[in-house]
Ligand SMILES: [Zn+2]
């Protein structure tokens with residue numbers, strides 16, 4: 001397919017889900033058809049395709065886990081390319097902790113979108129908007145928006161049946177606009193963080209094949225160069241528990257994005273120095289002594305919230321095979337808690353599940369009907385007229401008529417068979 005990944009947004013590369021949407025637009029088909037016809041066969045290459053295959057609704061397509069991996073393969077094959085990893089966070093697998101790195105819903109800067117469209121550039125959504133810690137646009141000093149100003153829909157998924165890039169997932173309105181400069185005040189650290197993440201992503205996202213330094217190596221380099229090799233000193237300076245810094249330096253698990261951004265803020269080391277060269281200019285170091293809020297492990301309530309959203313989204317992506325009650329049971333909480341905490345997702349899942357159950361019941365009936373017909377035809381061939389109870393037992397039932405539809409199906413089948421010559 002002849003379509004380029006957009007890199008025009010101030011050096012920020014496009015996210016994979018945005019590219020997928022643009023492919024569908026280029027082919028003038030709805031995203032649903034694009035997904036079913038061109039993506040699904042590639043996602044399930046060599047494996048049986050399940051009947052239920054809803055459009056994935058969360059942002060993991062752009063992340064660094066399995067979903068991103070298989071989507072990259074599918075899109076590479078579709079577009080006859082090999083470099084689409086860079087439209088995701090996959091290059092950062094060895095470098096950044098995956099937990100809470102990606103946000104599962106969309107955010108956008110309305111002015112960035114407006115600028116792209118009004119300057120005739122390719123409208124796309126950059127990968128940086130997927131990073132959960134990024135909450136402001138450093139170019140326009142605006143808070144990123146997550147809620148449609150027209151219909152109020154928040155927590156928007158990446159994909160929908162008729163989705164277009166830069167548009168609302170519910171009402172479909174274009175989200176780019178010039179808005180008065182009166183959003184909530186933005187701190188220097190928030191802007192710094194957004195800019196740093198853009199800088200970091202530009203390393204992997206704009207060019208292909210960059211080797212990023214592993215987390216533990218990068219942490220040790222920062223610790224040794226700027227904190228006299230002391231994990232305790234580094235932890236205190238960056239508001240991170242020293243015991244955790246020890247683990248990050250030892251490579252027990254990768255360090256979170258925040259650690260590197262804070263280190264860059266405090267020392268002046270650039271993202272390229274931290275993640276690519278490891279050559280620091282200590283002389284030019286800014287030596288800021290900022291007060292960081294201490295980063296702790298995620299409290300249980302928030303962790304539950306994140307897990308719940310993820311599981312609901314997964315259940316939606318699976319096409320509603322699970323009920324809200326099943327999701328609740330999986331987390332050891334009551335269904336009422338699910339409804340109270342995530343009303344919108346729960347009601348979407350409830351609807352989808354109802355539809356699924358209806359289809360499933362229909363399929364069961366069809367299967368029953370086919371069995372009944374075969375059995376009665378076989379009996380008729382031998383000149384036997386079986387009793388209804390017997391028919392039901394032979395066709396997987398328990399031999400009692402607990403339901404009217406079974407009675408009807410058997411009656412119908414008998415009538416049809418007796419009409420045959
Ligand atoms: Zn902007």
Ligand SMILES: [Zn+2]
Nearest residue numbers: 148151168171
């Ligand atoms: Zn809307």
